[in-house]
Amino acid sequence: MLVRRVWPSRPTFESSFSDFDQVRREMLRLLDASTGDGAPDQVAGVFPPMNITQDDDNFYLRAEIPGIKPTELSISALRNRVAISGKREIPREHERVSYHRKERPEGAFNRSVTLPMEVDAERVDARYTDGILTLTLPKAEQAKPRQIAVRS
Amino acid sequence: MAKEATTDVQKAETASVPTAPEQTRTGPVYSPAVDIFENDNSITLLADMPGVKASDLEIDLRENVLTLAGRVTTPGNAKESNVLREYRPGTFFRQFTLSETIDQPKIDAQLTDGVLRLELPKVEKARPRQITVRAA
Numbered sequence: 111m112l113v114r115r116v117w118p119s120r121p122t123f124e125s126s127f128s129d130f131d132q133v134r135r136e137m138l139r140l141l142d143a144s145t146g147d148g149a150p151d152q153v154a155g156v157f158p159p160m161n162i163t164q165d166d167d168n169f170y171l172r173a174e175i176p177g178i179k180p181t182e183l184s185i186s187a188l189r190n191r192v193a194i195s196g197k198r199e200i201p202r203e204h205e206r207v208s209y210h211r212k213e214r215p216e217g218a219f220n221r222s223v224t225l226p227m228e229v230d231a232e233r234v235d236a237r238y239t240d241g242i243l244t245l246t247l248p249k250a251e252q253a254k255p256r257q258i259a260v261r262s
Numbered sequence: 263m264a265k266e267a268t269t270d271v272q273k274a275e276t277a278s279v280p281t282a283p284e285q286t287r288t289g290p291v292y293s294p295a296v297d298i299f300e301n302d303n304s305i306t307l308l309a310d311m312p313g314v315k316a317s318d319l320e321i322d323l324r325e326n327v328l329t330l331a332g333r334v335t336t337p338g339n340a341k342e343s344n345v346l347r348e349y350r351p352g353t354f355f356r357q358f359t360l361s362e363t364i365d366q367p368k369i370d371a372q373l374t375d376g377v378l379r380l381e382l383p384k385v386e387k388a389r390p391r392q393i394t395v396r397a398a
Contacts, residue, residue: 159349163342170338174312174349176376200308205301213295214310226345241312241376244337 157219169225169247176241183238187231187247193222194243227253290352294330304383305362311354312376321371321380328358330378
């Protein structure tokens, strides 16, 4: 099975085209659902690649950032924006070695995403295990849809 | 709000390998990015395998072919729906042919934060033998 993770690069900054982007994303999502399989929605060529999911109470952001010290990650959340930045450094080998391959990327990265609704920045939880950063972002109470009971 | 800052590090294209025997599990198969270097005593391999737990990683060396296979279990609960998806969890698989003779029992593997570090010590060179010529 041959899979490439390469998709046209489309950074997710705020622009007047965000509505179009939303429509495009939605169409891709429907296309995904119809084929049952489907490729990632968006972007590659961006580091780190991230997935965002949601349930009733939270957004979950997961990013593949292997081999980084958690202290070198900087995460900030404000209203509906989340920013992740950091620097991935690959330590130099002390001894005299000759390289056969050097494929692993290193350097600084900086990404921010806009979520569909506001989150409670005070209660954001970040975990780093097995090279995956997981952020749990509780949806802000005032942004949650309210169930309205109909009186008879 | 500032626009997205320039990203210095780019995610490498993770093109996958056409694996010789096909996997029994469905889903994508990725070729992990690796660094390989050697010194006089050993060959060291570093591989990025985010999301792989030590128990789900298989390393195999036979007939000079080194095989790395790591499985990623999809995180999260069933109620989650996608908002943005840039990667799909899958299997990491890659094979290398090693020309040096490796001292198999001394192989050391460590998996830390999604990075595998594999030390492959070379076999000590056979000592030159002294051959005494007997007088006839």
